[in-house]
Amino acid sequence: MKHSNIVGGSTAERVINCPGSVKLVATMPPKPSSTFADEGTLLHDCIADLLDLKVASAKDLIGRQYNEQIVTEELVEDKLLVAMRLLNTIDPNNEMDYEVEQRVGFGDFLPGVFGSSDLLGRLGDTAIVLDWKFGSGVPVEAEENAQGLFYACAARRTDATKWIFKGATKVKIVIVQPPSIKVWETTPERLDLFEVQLASAVLEAKQDDAMLSAGKWCKWCAAKPVCPVMTGEVARVGAAQIAALPADLIGGYLKTADQLEAWIADLRALAFTMLEAGAPVPGYKLVAKRATRSWANEETAKALLLEHLPESELTETKMCSPAVVEKKLKKLKLALPEGSTVAISSGTTLADVDDPRPQVLQLGSQLKSALSKLQG
Ligand code: SF4
Structure with a gap:
């Protein structure tokens, strides 16, 4: 065709x-x-x-x-x-x-x-x-x-x-x-x-x-692999224009966004409460969350699975997290040994300027700007 x-x-x-x-x-x-x-x-x-x-x-x-x-x-x-x-x-x-x-x-x-x-x-x-x-x-x-x-x-x-x-x-x-x-x-x-x-x-x-x-x-769409929206090219062009953005306005909008987010969260909670109580909310309904599977009976399942897999394939062990070990040590009146843990942040997040946490330095961009000054 x-x-x-x-x-x-x-x-x-x-x-x-x-x-x-x-x-x-x-x-x-x-x-x-x-x-x-x-x-x-x-x-x-x-x-x-x-x-x-x-x-x-x-x-x-x-x-x-x-x-x-x-x-x-x-x-x-x-x-x-x-x-x-x-x-x-x-x-x-x-x-x-x-x-x-x-x-x-x-x-x-x-x-x-x-x-x-x-x-x-x-x-x-x-x-x-x-x-x-x-x-x-x-x-x-x-x-x-x-x-x-x-x-x-x-x-x-x-x-x-x-x-x-x-x-x-x-x-x-x-x-x-x-x-x-x-x-x-x-x-x-x-x-x-x-x-x-x-x-x-x-x-x-x-x-x-x-x-x-x-x-x-x-x-x-067959063009996904080369599409500039998908490959981030559009985002890179956007980044080049960041310097020209009205920072004051954006700061102001963020404050409004914080308030709106709280309002939205309360609104969702209210709708949920109404639906749970049987009151209708036009356009919405309650549905079950995604189900996660668990063993109906661990021992029976294990007995069945051992016919196909050795026990070592069915059971995994891994070290407890620092928080769990710290709790156990606390009971013995001991602390975690110095240098035994590292704190790795999963990324950065937006916070109010009055937040007590220290500001993260954007090393990449600051190094770049320092270098360009040296070269200039
Ligand atoms: S944005 Fe890119 S991937 Fe999406 S439809 Fe348009 S060309 Fe295709």
Whole structure:
């Protein structure tokens, strides 16, 4: 499948947020395929054939292959049949007219900008834009899904698919990611707005100084290894400008930040107390913290594990910390031997100028400034 080298459905979020990535990505070699990507391609082809009635039943697809990936009975049961059942939930009476695997693009409005949509359908007054996600890693949201918005806008401008949007008053972006389905209802006006965002990003992407901006869209960006935001080059340019910053203002803001931090901490504590007491806090809920594993029964676990590993592999011993040893010595009315410990700070931290701790000397920068004076 050919991809746009400017922006397509899967890259729309990145390009809108980081137009500068287009030129950077163009300098990178193509990414090698992965087993996950190959499995996704295989399942997309299979479900397209099912919907186009090219195969009689999903079971007939068992054994089909793409690169190293093969359709197994498990894939049919867990992915294809579940996806088809989820599709039935939005079209229970089989009334939808649809097109599958359609190439859609922006024509003369944005030359070279196109993509391939999984399923575009029309049900009553609603245009449906559906995307299959067969990977079970990161759950994909339907709301404000840039890929769905991209396909919807492109399909409106494509001769073969514009009928789907003609007269539609609602647009549904649907993400089917077995075992879940997510649906977001939006309007043709939202599509108009998205087109403006996309067009301005495509225009900016052509500039030499197009904006680079990091965010969650960086995850799939092929230019990460050479991106100046990622390599710190942007930070180095920022450092050169530090001398010009308004230090007085920043000091003042920090005082305000201290007060705000205390206010935020109290606010969080209050919301927590309310939720614990059963009172609602709109937009928030209590969830369990990340669980850490421990042995259900240490002795039983040890007995089981000794069949596979020697005891020395199961037990680790290390020296107690200075604080623990100091406590033990205190009971014997003894102190830690002189020179037996060193204090290593894990770094520096910001403190009020009245804090009793001594100021840390920035040796690197002070040496540099002393040297430059000597050389001058
Ligand atoms: S890594 Fe992130 S910031 Fe850098 S070019 Fe890619 S999307 Fe933009």
